[in-house]
Amino acid sequence: MSSALALGLNSQGFEFLLYNPTRAKAEGLKRRLKNAELWQGQSFDVVVLGFKPQKLSEVMEELTRILKPETLVLSLLAGVKLEKLQRHFGSRVIRLMPNLAIAEGRGVCLWSSPLDKKDNAFWQVSLNALGFAPSVSEPELDLYTLHAGCSPAYMYFLIHEMKELAQRAGGDPALAAKILTLSLQGALGQLTGEEDFKALITQVASKGGVTEATLSHWQESGALSQGLEAGLKRIQQLS
Ligand SMILES: NC(=O)c1ccc[n+]([C@@H]2O[C@H](COP(=O)([O-])OP(=O)(O)OC[C@H]3O[C@@H](n4cnc5c(N)ncnc54)[C@H](OP(=O)(O)O)[C@@H]3O)[C@@H](O)[C@H]2O)c1
The missing domain is CATH 3.40.50.720 (NAD(P)-binding Rossmann-like Domain)
Incomplete structure (x- = not known):
């Protein structure tokens, strides 16, 4: 760094x-x-x-x-x-x-x-x-450490996991990584952060569809939010 x-x-x-x-x-x-x-x-x-x-x-x-x-x-x-x-x-x-x-x-x-x-x-x-x-302020710096410092790794983790998924399902992990990386660039490239992200999710995740199946699982298991909370907790431990 x-x-x-x-x-x-x-x-x-x-x-x-x-x-x-x-x-x-x-x-x-x-x-x-x-x-x-x-x-x-x-x-x-x-x-x-x-x-x-x-x-x-x-x-x-x-x-x-x-x-x-x-x-x-x-x-x-x-x-x-x-x-x-x-x-x-x-x-x-x-x-x-x-x-x-x-x-x-x-x-x-x-x-x-x-x-x-x-x-x-x-x-x-x-x-x-x-x-x-x-x-x-210093409390903001600690809070947004997840958003600024850690978030690139969160994205790379998602790409890595989806590469592995492609491989497990008999696909080509390299092609999967390319598809995903370009999809993320397309989806994020023009954003400013001021958008209505709930509305953007709804545009993609139709009721009863594939996207919703994954998102509901993340929400119900709490794994994603608990992982982010673990990051915040770690910052306090490092102080
Ligand atoms: N990586 C990120 O994305 C990121 C984001 C925000 C903040 N940070 C912060 O940036 C800092 C570095 O993180 P990093 O990811 O760059 O770690 P890193 O890749 O492990 O780099 C740490 C560097 O410190 C060197 N070092 C070890 N002992 C030293 C000493 N006594 N004097 C001077 N240098 C020494 C290491 O050298 P050797 O390899 O020779 O041991 C290594 O080059 C951390 O405090 C982290 O919290 C990182």
């Missing part, structure tokens, strides 16, 4: 210093950026936290030795609260919740910032390069 962020911000005039425990990963990203070096102890103004939230305590000690009080910390860590980050890294922390399409400027990057108006105005302009980048 930190690679996607760097690629999305590549046009914004930043100079990148790259560090990854697996050096080849940093070298690979360096080749894709306009203005980047491997980090070898150089000083920097902003640091992006792009490791797994579970690694925070392990990395914290290492990082606090490197950071200056004025260093701005951009945290990608899902669920980890501003208060906790500020306690460890000082007051200059912004939380981001992006998805991978930010690499091409077609993603969503929610952000929550306690910084002043001038700093926030700067970051709003920079983050706009990633796609849709609304500034939100």
Whole structure:
């Protein structure tokens, strides 16, 4: 995700210093950026936290030795609260919740910032390069982590499951994936999010039909909504 962020911000005039425990990963990203070096102890103004939230305590000690009080910390860590980050890294922390399409400027990057108006105005302009980048409160950032960060995987899961279904039923999984991907592009491509989604469902799911059979099963079993609730619960556990 930190690679996607760097690629999305590549046009914004930043100079990148790259560090990854697996050096080849940093070298690979360096080749894709306009203005980047491997980090070898150089000083920097902003640091992006792009490791797994579970690694925070392990990395914290290492990082606090490197950071200056004025260093701005951009945290990608899902669920980890501003208060906790500020306690460890000082007051200059912004939380981001992006998805991978930010690499091409077609993603969503929610952000929550306690910084002043001038700093926030700067970051709003920079983050706009990633796609849709609304500034939100911290509880909203956590809530919409499912909608921004996780939703692409929910879609990929559906495609994967439907590929498997095609295979089990003697079909061609590759063709199934193509049909589904193009169908989703056609169905979602022109949407803005302001549509009446219940009405859109009714357009497809006629009474007693095939679509309704699947949707009713999802609704009655509660599996889909319980899965989403489990995601929300996990965010609280990570904080
Ligand atoms: N993936 C998403 O779609 C998504 C969406 C929103 C937010 N996020 C957030 O983004 C963060 C990264 O997620 P990810 O999916 O990109 O995970 P990832 O693919 O596992 O990447 C994590 C990276 O952190 C590196 N790392 C491990 N220890 C480190 C250390 N001590 N210092 C610096 N880097 C270290 C890993 O390097 P090695 O491979 O060498 O161990 C790896 O390259 C998470 O906090 C997640 O909550 C992810």
